[in-house]
Amino acid sequence: MTAATVDGSPAAAPEEKPKLVVFFDRIDAYNNLLLPFLAIVSALIVGAFIIGLTDIDRLKEGDIGGILTTIKDAYIALPTGALGSLGGISETIVSATPLILAGLCFAVAARSGLFNIGATGQMFAGGMASVWVGFTMDGPGIVQVPLALLAGIIAGGLWGGIVGILKARTGAHEVITTIMTNYIAGLLTLWLLKTEAFQQPGKDNPVSKTVSDKGRLPELFFWSDDPSLRAHWGFLVALGGAVFMWWLFERSKVGFELRTFGSNADAARYAGMKPATLTTLAMFIAGGLAGLGGATQIIGTQGYATESFAGSIGFDAIAVALLGRNKPVGIVFAAFLFGILEAGGRKMQLETDIPLDVVLVLRALIVLFIAAPALTRLIWRLKSEGSTSVLQFRGWGA
Amino acid sequence: MELELRGITKRFPGVVANDDVNLHVRGGEVLALVGENGAGKSTLMNVLYGLYKADEGEILIDGVPQHFTSPRDAIAAGIGMVHQHFMLVPVFTVAENVVMGVEPTSLGGIKLDLATAREQVRTISEQYGMHLDPDALIEDMPVGLQQRVEIIKVLFRHAKIVVFDEPTAVLTPQEIDDFFVIVESLKADGKGIVFITHKLREAIKVADRIEVLRRGKTVGDADPKTVKDTELAEMMVGRPVDLVVDKAQHEPGDVVLELRDFTVSDPSGRVLVDHVGLQVRAGEIVGIAGVQGNGQTELVDALVGLRRVAGGTVHLVGQDITVATPRDMHRHGVAHIPEDRQREGIVKDFDITENLALTGYYAPPLSSGLTIDWKAARTTAEHLVEQFDIRTPSVDTGVGTLSGGNQQKVIVARELSRDLKLAIACQPTRGIDVGSIEYIHERIVALRDAGVAVLVVSTELDEVMALADRVVVMYRGKVVADLPRASTSHNEVGLYMAGAKESAA
Numbered sequence: 001m002t003a004a005t006v007d008g009s010p011a012a013a014p015e016e017k018p019k020l021v022v023f024f025d026r027i028d029a030y031n032n033l034l035l036p037f038l039a040i041v042s043a044l045i046v047g048a049f050i051i052g053l054t055d056i057d058r059l060k061e062g063d064i065g066g067i068l069t070t071i072k073d074a075y076i077a078l079p080t081g082a083l084g085s086l087g088g089i090s091e092t093i094v095s096a097t098p099l100i101l102a103g104l105c106f107a108v109a110a111r112s113g114l115f116n117i118g119a120t121g122q123m124f125a126g127g128m129a130s131v132w133v134g135f136t137m138d139g140p141g142i143v144q145v146p147l148a149l150l151a152g153i154i155a156g157g158l159w160g161g162i163v164g165i166l167k168a169r170t171g172a173h174e175v176i177t178t179i180m181t182n183y184i185a186g187l188l189t190l191w192l193l194k195t196e197a198f199q200q201p202g203k204d205n206p207v208s209k210t211v212s213d214k215g216r217l218p219e220l221f222f223w224s225d226d227p228s229l230r231a232h233w234g235f236l237v238a239l240g241g242a243v244f245m246w247w248l249f250e251r252s253k254v255g256f257e258l259r260t261f262g263s264n265a266d267a268a269r270y271a272g273m274k275p276a277t278l279t280t281l282a283m284f285i286a287g288g289l290a291g292l293g294g295a296t297q298i299i300g301t302q303g304y305a306t307e308s309f310a311g312s313i314g315f316d317a318i319a320v321a322l323l324g325r326n327k328p329v330g331i332v333f334a335a336f337l338f339g340i341l342e343a344g345g346r347k348m349q350l351e352t353d354i355p356l357d358v359v360l361v362l363r364a365l366i367v368l369f370i371a372a373p374a375l376t377r378l379i380w381r382l383k384s385e386g387s388t389s390v391l392q393f394r395g396w397g398a
Numbered sequence: 399m400e401l402e403l404r405g406i407t408k409r410f411p412g413v414v415a416n417d418d419v420n421l422h423v424r425g426g427e428v429l430a431l432v433g434e435n436g437a438g439k440s441t442l443m444n445v446l447y448g449l450y451k452a453d454e455g456e457i458l459i460d461g462v463p464q465h466f467t468s469p470r471d472a473i474a475a476g477i478g479m480v481h482q483h484f485m486l487v488p489v490f491t492v493a494e495n496v497v498m499g500v501e502p503t504s505l506g507g508i509k510l511d512l513a514t515a516r517e518q519v520r521t522i523s524e525q526y527g528m529h530l531d532p533d534a535l536i537e538d539m540p541v542g543l544q545q546r547v548e549i550i551k552v553l554f555r556h557a558k559i560v561v562f563d564e565p566t567a568v569l570t571p572q573e574i575d576d577f578f579v580i581v582e583s584l585k586a587d588g589k590g591i592v593f594i595t596h597k598l599r600e601a602i603k604v605a606d607r608i609e610v611l612r613r614g615k616t617v618g619d620a621d622p623k624t625v626k627d628t629e630l631a632e633m634m635v636g637r638p639v640d641l642v643v644d645k646a647q648h649e650p651g652d653v654v655l656e657l658r659d660f661t662v663s664d665p666s667g668r669v670l671v672d673h674v675g676l677q678v679r680a681g682e683i684v685g686i687a688g689v690q691g692n693g694q695t696e697l698v699d700a701l702v703g704l705r706r707v708a709g710g711t712v713h714l715v716g717q718d719i720t721v722a723t724p725r726d727m728h729r730h731g732v733a734h735i736p737e738d739r740q741r742e743g744i745v746k747d748f749d750i751t752e753n754l755a756l757t758g759y760y761a762p763p764l765s766s767g768l769t770i771d772w773k774a775a776r777t778t779a780e781h782l783v784e785q786f787d788i789r790t791p792s793v794d795t796g797v798g799t800l801s802g803g804n805q806q807k808v809i810v811a812r813e814l815s816r817d818l819k820l821a822i823a824c825q826p827t828r829g830i831d832v833g834s835i836e837y838i839h840e841r842i843v844a845l846r847d848a849g850v851a852v853l854v855v856s857t858e859l860d861e862v863m864a865l866a867d868r869v870v871v872m873y874r875g876k877v878v879a880d881l882p883r884a885s886t887s888h889n890e891v892g893l894y895m896a897g898a899k900e901s902a903a
Contacts, residue, residue: 272725
């Protein structure tokens with residue numbers, strides 16, 4: 001029976017009571033901060049056990065005190081490594097910058113109802129376009145840098161836009177097509193890096209020509225002479241991206257359409273919005289943000305392109321967006337947290353014997369606890385089931 | 399068997415859904431439980447059915463307290479429920495659906511014994527005069543017969559008390575009469591019936607006793623032999639209610655909407671709307687009556703541009719708008735209150751301001767250039783909330799938290815609060831409270847009096863009859879009748895709706 005659409009289904013208790021729902025809403029607002037916080041705490045606790053387990057020698061000896069010291073060392077080394085010095089902060093920012101932009105990329109698509117796991121490919125596209133601008137031009141910086149960033153946005157946007165068009169025109173599901181376009185972008189990058197146009201003269205391995213000095217993003221800590229402070233203006237660009245996303249969804253007409261389409265596609269159609277255009281546009285904007293992330297990696301952090309400059313950023317960014325609840329501010333903070341884990345983790349590996357992989361485990365645990373709010377609630381005995389709206393995406397072929 | 403609910407209280411955080419509710423029903427008796435949406439009827443029945451656990455109070459069967467922790471317990475105790483939304487597998491036969499979960503087996507439990515199942519289904523069906531073929535497929539059956547399958551399912555599980563949740567909502571007037579005959583035969587067989595409804599006339603017609611629920615409390619009972627529907631309505635709502643729509647005579651003006659040979663088909667080419675001709679004049683309400691699924695939905699969808707028109711033309715004040723998009727229609731001054739409020743009419747995650755801006759956000763004064771002026775939108779929203787009496791703490795409240803009636807008022811406010819030529823209202827009062835129904839009906843009539851052409855589509859015959867100046871009946875995609883309201887009757891329109899009569903419309 002599908003015809004009956006009269007409401008008042010038995011389970012819809014909140015439907016009956018506006019007051020109740022208002023109450024839940026308050027919890028939910030609170031959950032927006034509380035749940036991620038508890039997820040992080042849970043992850044740190046479980047992570048402590050795992051760190052303990054990695055210390056096999058002491059474990060064999062039954063040296064509990066020693067294990068506790070190891071755990072303590074690890075959890076002190078992490079934040080101090082990441083934030084205890086200007087160098088640490090710089091590394092944290094370097095790690096966080098592309099994560100912010102790729103996280104925004106995922107979030108823009110997600111709030112438009114699309115599950116874009118193609119940030120990696122879109123970063124490749126953006127990075128390769130910007131590296132080309134970077135090595136073919138030689139200043140002035142005030143023209144070249146914006147141009148390289150713009151090239152990154154456009155290339156990433158087009159790469160994402162292809163997925164949008166495929167979905168809008170043929171119904172091809174974006175999860176499948178983004179996986180495929182990731183492969184294509186990765187292999188295309190590899191091929192390009194071996195062509196005469198891109199490959200650095202005199203090199204055998206796939207490395208691009210170097211971006212001219214004037215084409216690099218300026219250093220963030222410009223007052224310091226320390227060359228190891230790698231943080232660059234890409235961070236400001238990323239913050240700009242977050243502001244853009246805020247403006248897009250909170251102020252602009254198009255953003256309202258995207259949000260409507262993402263929340264209720266039928267209502268969007270009813271209201272005269274155009275689903276096909278919106279799908280394409282959402283993927284273009286998302287791709288543009290990832291492309292910008294690729295560009296900042298190239299003309300900011302690295303100065304040249306390799307076959308792996310996008311690394312696992314595109315996928316880590318999904319976790320960042322999830323942790324940040326697809327909100328720009330949340331994403332900035334989540335990316336920062338991941339940056340801390342990464343920068344701090346490297347330091348931790350140097351100073352203690354704990355392997356860097358522990359950081360990956362911690363990150364995975366955070367994501368796990370975020371993705372399973374019911375589990376986190378259970379652990380912390382949070383009673384309510386709130387109306388936590390977990391990401392919703394339309395099904396296959398929708 | 400006697401069922402008694404004693405002092406049932408069910409609290410949800412912040413609200414008391416059921417407050418010390420007492421209820422009893424005996425075998426061979428029909429109890430009607432009436433109340434508005436949100437009065438706590440569903441909560442109460444979910445407590446009875448083991449889906450919720452009551453905070454206080456007890457359920458007694460023949461004086462023995464019961465502890466239901468799941469519907470399984472309730473069924474075992476002899477309580478059966480026929481839900482508003484049927485739970486049938488369309489590709490299974492009647493017999494298969496009935497025995498699902500309690501299948502008779504042979505060969506030591508390995509083999510499904512369908513022969514026995516069919517026989518049992520046939521026996522029950524004949525006993526209560528339901529005339530069901532155990533081998534018929536559910537998907538081939540009209541809604542009225544599907545409901546009988548649900549009833550047999552309940553009886554097959556040896557229910558002694560049968561609860562019907564809004565059973566007549568999806569039935570045609572004739573099917574409703576048939577349904578009442580079945581209820582009578584169940585009663586004659588000694589079953590106790592609980593009949594949940596908000597349709598007062600039905601409660602009066604079929605019940606032995608009427609219990610009224612308001613805001614979680616039983617506010618009184620009534621004897622159907624003596625009570626008037628206005629009295630019941632007053633008990634339900636808590637104030638005097640006007641059940642008749644006040645409508646002065648009004649002379650219609652020029653033709654605003656004209657459909658000629660209007661045809662809509664599904665992607666496979668099946669014709670859903672079949673060469674429909676229809677005119678709506680300024681200052682006139684045309685009501686389209688018909689049982690759900692006879693092409694009304696598709697007619698409206700195609701008319702407003704949400705579906706492709708397969709043939710024919712649409713003219714709005716003489717202008718051809720056959721291929722107009724929903725946005726074009728909005729620009730042309732056409733309002734559309736969609737049939738399915740939750741699916742199309744609102745975005746639940748959005749607040750009231752955003753929902754009020756949903757269709758008009760694209761143009762001044764709500765937006766300019768690339769941006770939406772949310773300050774202006776908010777001011778407009780505050781104004782509309784007041785003007786349309788939307789009960790909400792603020793315009794920033796999520797629309798999903800409002801009651802159905804207030805959600806519908808949001809849609810009505812958004813769609814009707816601008817200069818219009820034509821208003822299309824589909825199921826404008828489905829599933830909402832009496833107060834909101836009154837209000838929305840008044841608005842629609844006011845629109846007509848202001849010279850707007852109004853097309854009302856409703857499967858509630860009462861609604862069409864109350865509002866329309868002209869009644870158009872659709873049956874299997876065709877317009878089978880076009881009657882002036884003044885010279886037709888419920889009965890006549892009902893016959894057209896059932897396809898029993900065809901005029902030269």
